[in-house]
Amino acid sequence: xxxxxxxxxxxDSIKTQKAENPRLLGGSxxxxxxAASFFAPVQMVGIVGDDFPSKYLSLYKKHRINLDGxxxxxxxxxxxxxxxxxxxxxxxxxxxxxGVFETFHPTLPKKYQATPYVLLANIGPDLQHxxxxxxxxxxxxxxxxxxxxxxxxxxxxxxxxxxxxLFVLNDSEAHQLTETDNVFTALKKLHRMGPRYVIxxxxxxxxxxxxxxxxxxxPAYPLEKVVDPTGAGDSxxxxxxxxxxxxxxxxxxxxxxxxxxxxxxxxxCCEGFGLKKTTLATKSQINQRVRELxxxxxx
Amino acid sequence: xxxxxxxxxxxDSIKTQKAENPRLLGGSxxxxxxAASFFAPVQMVGIVGDDFPSKYLSLYKKHRINLDGxxxxxxxxxxxxxxxxxxxxxxxxxxxxxGVFETFHPTLPKKYQATPYVLLANIGPDLQHxxxxxxxxxxxxxxxxxxxxxxxxxxxxxxxxxxxxLFVLNDSEAHQLTETDNVFTALKKLHRMGPRYVIxxxxxxxxxxxxxxxxxxxPAYPLEKVVDPTGAGDSxxxxxxxxxxxxxxxxxxxxxxxxxxxxxxxxxCCEGFGLKKTTLATKSQINQRVRELxxxxxx
Numbered sequence: 001x002x003x004x005x006x007x008x009x010x011x012d013s014i015k016t017q018k019a020e021n022p023r024l025l026g027g028s029x030x031x032x033x034x035a036a037s038f039f040a041p042v043q044m045v046g047i048v049g050d051d052f053p054s055k056y057l058s059l060y061k062k063h064r065i066n067l068d069g070x071x072x073x074x075x076x077x078x079x080x081x082x083x084x085x086x087x088x089x090x091x092x093x094x095x096x097x098x099g100v101f102e103t104f105h106p107t108l109p110k111k112y113q114a115t116p117y118v119l120l121a122n123i124g125p126d127l128q129h130x131x132x133x134x135x136x137x138x139x140x141x142x143x144x145x146x147x148x149x150x151x152x153x154x155x156x157x158x159x160x161x162x163x164x165x166l167f168v169l170n171d172s173e174a175h176q177l178t179e180t181d182n183v184f185t186a187l188k189k190l191h192r193m194g195p196r197y198v199i200x201x202x203x204x205x206x207x208x209x210x211x212x213x214x215x216x217x218x219p220a221y222p223l224e225k226v227v228d229p230t231g232a233g234d235s236x237x238x239x240x241x242x243x244x245x246x247x248x249x250x251x252x253x254x255x256x257x258x259x260x261x262x263x264x265x266x267x268x269c270c271e272g273f274g275l276k277k278t279t280l281a282t283k284s285q286i287n288q289r290v291r292e293l294x295x296x297x298x299x
Numbered sequence: 300x301x302x303x304x305x306x307x308x309x310x311d312s313i314k315t316q317k318a319e320n321p322r323l324l325g326g327s328x329x330x331x332x333x334a335a336s337f338f339a340p341v342q343m344v345g346i347v348g349d350d351f352p353s354k355y356l357s358l359y360k361k362h363r364i365n366l367d368g369x370x371x372x373x374x375x376x377x378x379x380x381x382x383x384x385x386x387x388x389x390x391x392x393x394x395x396x397x398g399v400f401e402t403f404h405p406t407l408p409k410k411y412q413a414t415p416y417v418l419l420a421n422i423g424p425d426l427q428h429x430x431x432x433x434x435x436x437x438x439x440x441x442x443x444x445x446x447x448x449x450x451x452x453x454x455x456x457x458x459x460x461x462x463x464x465l466f467v468l469n470d471s472e473a474h475q476l477t478e479t480d481n482v483f484t485a486l487k488k489l490h491r492m493g494p495r496y497v498i499x500x501x502x503x504x505x506x507x508x509x510x511x512x513x514x515x516x517x518p519a520y521p522l523e524k525v526v527d528p529t530g531a532g533d534s535x536x537x538x539x540x541x542x543x544x545x546x547x548x549x550x551x552x553x554x555x556x557x558x559x560x561x562x563x564x565x566x567x568c569c570e571g572f573g574l575k576k577t578t579l580a581t582k583s584q585i586n587q588r589v590r591e592l593x594x595x596x597x598x
Contacts, residue, residue: 208521215595223483299555
């Protein structure tokens, strides 16, 4: 079954201690869509300017991502510039230019409106609401967020949490939103805000799912070298949703496997700048890493 | 089969944001011995002064820890005082008085010399060598360490690594010793220093084993409240070695289960000051948490 993905479609200029890469394909929807495309058909909703390189449109198409929901309009594509510290965990935003994203107010193509799996990747909660308002009869809705929305759009975000099945956020965002240092207390508080399933991402330390069946502790795929972690969280959630959409069975029984698939797609993301390595991954490489990672947690 | 444990036997004065607890039973050998005692007979080697409270001797005895190797001599027991920050991860040493520990140069009781499982808990590597010199025909030797020994006794420590089967250290110590930020690169470098098995502990994020069969990623037991993590690493390794000693099978096949048992004994340690909660744990509570934790990582 297809996955509908809405989020940012951006150009990222990324600086690390070792290299500088201007105007890479980035954005939460781009990373999530490419990751999901390994498992299920993807319908992407986003906006780009007339400066958006055609090679990036080709990349989406290579992954058979349906682009009926991608608007291209006069103006500049959303551009983010950031720099990583040597440890590759701390990063600083150098520049953000919203460009055409400021006018983004998508109307879903008719055929998108009944998509069973909906991924509201990281964008403002007002836009996440706006997309969700146009969706009918979806089976499973997941949403991501970021610290910015907790700071400036908390009301919309809290209202969103009552409308979704799965909320995914990283540990520092969870601490910020629930005002607790403890990840397990945070999970309980997050459930009380609405969602049946909550996943807290911990980067290289994996992620933790809380749901009706209790906790699932998922590992990250071990990497000796992290080149660029930008988009890893989006790749994780994209891979997870793609796996859910293509699989048969109950959400409860599928989610642990889906998280392992998400962790593996995120691992490819981290191994190159932007989407460079993700787009080169093959299904058999993904399956190989899923088998390895599953074996590594076998007690 | 019995486990021989050598390390510090100390009085710990521990301050957190919420409470102050003077002269608790502490030390690497105390924590490891009590943890191991849930699974296997323990023979402990250590030294205490004549100020050592008899109630702590009773506590060792309650756990059927053989004390033939525990010297009690005139003078003061090793005393450590520390304070935790609000997050319970960062701690500062307020005071260290070595007391009788300065003269510690143990001669193993004859019946200890053929103990099949040997745990060299955290003490100076010269003492770890001294104990190992007296052991004959041991089946499996594990050693822990700390940043202090990496700083002041690196030569002895590196020589020790060539004599042991399992080396256990935490992530910051691994980074310090191998001069790499990456945990998986660190594991490879640590193997090259000698040990067939290496475990890097990551506190609340669990631990990672590297051995001939590859990696095993072990979870920590989820706790909503950490009261005092002092000794958690010692409890982990004590529980692990106790489980190995009581079990039949190859080390490779037992180690993942042993790590889960170690994680569970460490979880009790974290729930109270000093050994307060560990000593109250029952075998059935431990087994219950082992079942829970095993289920939480089941893909």
